[in-house]
Amino acid sequence: MQELNNKIAELLTNNLVSIFISYKKGLNGKIKPAFFTKPNEVYENYFGDEAQQNLAVYVHKPEVKKYSKVGILANIFALKALLQLYAENQIKDNYLTIVTVNQDNKVIVFADFNEIESYIAQHQIEKNTNKQKEINELLSLSREKRWEFWVEQLSSCIKCYACRAICPMCYCSKCTVELNQPQWISVPAHSLGNFEWHIMRMMHLACRCINCQECSRVCPMNIPLHLLTTKINSDMEEEFGQIAGMKTTLDFALNTFKVDDYENFIR
Amino acid sequence: MKILSGKIMNYKTLKIDNLDLFFNEIKKSGKNLLVPKKKGKTTYFSSFININDVEFNYIQTTISPKSALFPKVEELISFKKDDGTYVVTEPSIEKETIVFGLRPCDAVGLEYLSNFFLNEKSDFTVRLRKENTTLITLACKNFDENCFCTSVGLSPASIKGSDICLTDIGNGLFYAEIITDKGEKLIAEHSALFSNAEKINKESYVAQVPLKFDSDNLIKNIKNYYNSEKWTINSLPCLGCGACAFVCPTCTCFNIEDEANPVCGTRLRCWDSCAFGIFTLHASGHNPRPIQSNRWRHRVLHKFGYSVTNMDTLSCVGCGRCIRVCPAGMNIIEQILDLQEA
Amino acid sequence: MSDFEPKIIAFVCNWCTYAGADLAGTSRIKYAHNIRIVRFPCTGRIDFMLLLKAFQSGADGIIVSGCHPADCHYTAGNYHARRRWIVFQNLLNFLGIDTRRITFSWVSAAEGAKWGHLVNEVVDNIKKIGPYTEYAKLGKIGIGSISEGNYARIE
Ligand code: SF4
Ligand code: SF4
Ligand code: SF4
Ligand code: SF4
Numbered sequence A: 001m002q003e004l005n006n007k008i009a010e011l012l013t014n015n016l017v018s019i020f021i022s023y024k025k026g027l028n029g030k031i032k033p034a035f036f037t038k039p040n041e042v043y044e045n046y047f048g049d050e051a052q053q054n055l056a057v058y059v060h061k062p063e064v065k066k067y068s069k070v071g072i073l074a075n076i077f078a079l080k081a082l083l084q085l086y087a088e089n090q091i092k093d094n095y096l097t098i099v100t101v102n103q104d105n106k107v108i109v110f111a112d113f114n115e116i117e118s119y120i121a122q123h124q125i126e127k128n129t130n131k132q133k134e135i136n137e138l139l140s141l142s143r144e145k146r147w148e149f150w151v152e153q154l155s156s157c158i159k160c161y162a163c164r165a166i167c168p169m170c171y172c173s174k175c176t177v178e179l180n181q182p183q184w185i186s187v188p189a190h191s192l193g194n195f196e197w198h199i200m201r202m203m204h205l206a207c208r209c210i211n212c213q214e215c216s217r218v219c220p221m222n223i224p225l226h227l228l229t230t231k232i233n234s235d236m237e238e239e240f241g242q243i244a245g246m247k248t249t250l251d252f253a254l255n256t257f258k259v260d261d262y263e264n265f266i267r
Numbered sequence B: 001m002k003i004l005s006g007k008i009m010n011y012k013t014l015k016i017d018n019l020d021l022f023f024n025e026i027k028k029s030g031k032n033l034l035v036p037k038k039k040g041k042t043t044y045f046s047s048f049i050n051i052n053d054v055e056f057n058y059i060q061t062t063i064s065p066k067s068a069l070f071p072k073v074e075e076l077i078s079f080k081k082d083d084g085t086y087v088v089t090e091p092s093i094e095k096e097t098i099v100f101g102l103r104p105c106d107a108v109g110l111e112y113l114s115n116f117f118l119n120e121k122s123d124f125t126v127r128l129r130k131e132n133t134t135l136i137t138l139a140c141k142n143f144d145e146n147c148f149c150t151s152v153g154l155s156p157a158s159i160k161g162s163d164i165c166l167t168d169i170g171n172g173l174f175y176a177e178i179i180t181d182k183g184e185k186l187i188a189e190h191s192a193l194f195s196n197a198e199k200i201n202k203e204s205y206v207a208q209v210p211l212k213f214d215s216d217n218l219i220k221n222i223k224n225y226y227n228s229e230k231w232t233i234n235s236l237p238c239l240g241c242g243a244c245a246f247v248c249p250t251c252t253c254f255n256i257e258d259e260a261n262p263v264c265g266t267r268l269r270c271w272d273s274c275a276f277g278i279f280t281l282h283a284s285g286h287n288p289r290p291i292q293s294n295r296w297r298h299r300v301l302h303k304f305g306y307s308v309t310n311m312d313t314l315s316c317v318g319c320g321r322c323i324r325v326c327p328a329g330m331n332i333i334e335q336i337l338d339l340q341e342a
Numbered sequence C: 001m002s003d004f005e006p007k008i009i010a011f012v013c014n015w016c017t018y019a020g021a022d023l024a025g026t027s028r029i030k031y032a033h034n035i036r037i038v039r040f041p042c043t044g045r046i047d048f049m050l051l052l053k054a055f056q057s058g059a060d061g062i063i064v065s066g067c068h069p070a071d072c073h074y075t076a077g078n079y080h081a082r083r084r085w086i087v088f089q090n091l092l093n094f095l096g097i098d099t100r101r102i103t104f105s106w107v108s109a110a111e112g113a114k115w116g117h118l119v120n121e122v123v124d125n126i127k128k129i130g131p132y133t134e135y136a137k138l139g140k141i142g143i144g145s146i147s148e149g150n151y152a153r154i155e
């Protein structure tokens, strides 16, 4: 898209950014992330439906952080991720220039995160009813059947951690799975290790996950991780009315409480 | 690199319609038969149950068949406290396994993998598994833009590493090349299903995979590439997961984990990957490969450099799995072409 | 199943439930002996992973207990814990883990009798539903070659 290419080239030419993260077509035709450092590279820029990856994951990569000013093309999920990262104090001031293309194909350069907040508020992502249906189907099964389903799914996990690597919200420099004093998560990819890994990951992402479903997309074993992320997010919304990636200030359900939080199971 | 070939002992044909019978006979004989299956976008190897869930429509399986020799988690020893003394048991791997449907490049990959484990000190479990495993390769009719076997000295017609190689020659027939004694033995057990055949020229029945790069030139120049600036910029997309290594038929890195309490325990060998940041992290806190570009470089140079020095062979068979699976679109072919361009 | 003696692990806070259990003892209230108590400074410190570790080690049931709302020694530990329990319980249930085996409760330092009752009830209940082996068995699934299938099934 010419307007977008011009914008990226302009940002690079005027030294407003030293690197711009966008997409390009790889040798095999697959769309992949592109890191432009010079205006004359920008002709390679790809814009279109095949650009799926949530690029927000790169803003905390050490090699990217070396560039003092980073530009990024953000789709709606990347915007939500960036907003959540900002709320979690993970983005330095004046580090990012965030660009998006709206539904009318207009290029928008955000002045600050408040603008992103209102942009997201106006561009609600429709709830995926299919996923909700899948979840309800699972919930309507007996507990034993649900257990069988998840044992079968999670047993196949090979612990490649692609789901963690692709996730913009998984930024800990030392993940719990890498700690061994004490060892919370069993390292081998047997079913026990896999259950521990996925339960821990979901607990750490509850109300931080912006449900971009990248983890599900990249899993080599085709494990339906989106069911877990969608479930935990809708739980958080139902129980506490809080959703990640909506506000510039931290709105993290597990960091706060209400005296009258409702439950019906504590004796 | 010259085209690698083995010595063929015998030629046969097998009616494709008889595969079902063949599989069921194997199953009945109590052996474990691994066949490709599909779940969503993933093709993987799993035990044969029914011909209907065997997948035939794949360029290459998502996951390599290496688990047959080198599973994602395996027990090396286990111990148990019994009457105050500890009893240690080594695992027994007796069940004969037959892998059906791996590709010619995979057979070479598994050969590399077992050579690696059996090289200096023969690894106990890999040796047992290797002795008990028969590989029935399916020559490729199709390829995609990520296949590059021909660039690493192989081809869809190569039979190296296979015990039996099947090629679809039309008219509902598989042409079977029987390469090893293990292959002979298996065919003999099911001889009623196989008919004798003459040697034919396979070339016209298999995919013609175009050359992507010149590996002789790559091997010759590989030392000059270590300090190339291209590693950094090219590896920016790489996220440091283990996907590429875990799907690769020749990646052999592992980690040993003890899971034990005072009463019983096991020592487990698990897959590991050089792409993980903590893979090379020392106890002192020093990390000789501190950034992702170092790790990406290590992966590529291992495949095309270090293994040539150490084992006199490339350790990439061009199956393209790492390219297909990478969540960030990293492409080993692109990297090599870019290095060679300079 | 009548001779089945369940193993119950109780994770309790130091200031209320532990003191409550102590009171049950000093008041000579008799209750089921199937319980092993692990003391924590506060329910806010009871990591969800500990519950999973208990199941892994063969617990048939778990009790998690602390100060009543508004009574936490550290003001709000139990309010935070309560939110975490809500999420955790939903997640475990979604995964098909048997949440009937986890009992959450508030037991104050003065409620020795309540503690005794609670333990008895939990033990009776777990005796009825039987031993929990599903979760502990997970550690055996997925080891070895793909002979068991990459997608393991439990027998
Ligand atoms: S990407 Fe899939 S296979 Fe890899 S660790 Fe995550 S769930 Fe497991
Ligand atoms: S959907 Fe997956 S990748 Fe996306 S934020 Fe949530 S956990 Fe991370
Ligand atoms: S190359 Fe791709 S698959 Fe390999 S570590 Fe990097 S991101 Fe993961
Ligand atoms: S490096 Fe990639 S192409 Fe080469 S053998 Fe491994 S998975 Fe296949």
Ligand code: FES
Binding pocket: C013, C014, C015, C016, C017, C041, C042, C043, C044, C066, C067, C071, C072, C073, C074, C075, C076, C077, C078
């Ligand atoms: S001290 Fe008892 S719950 Fe916090």
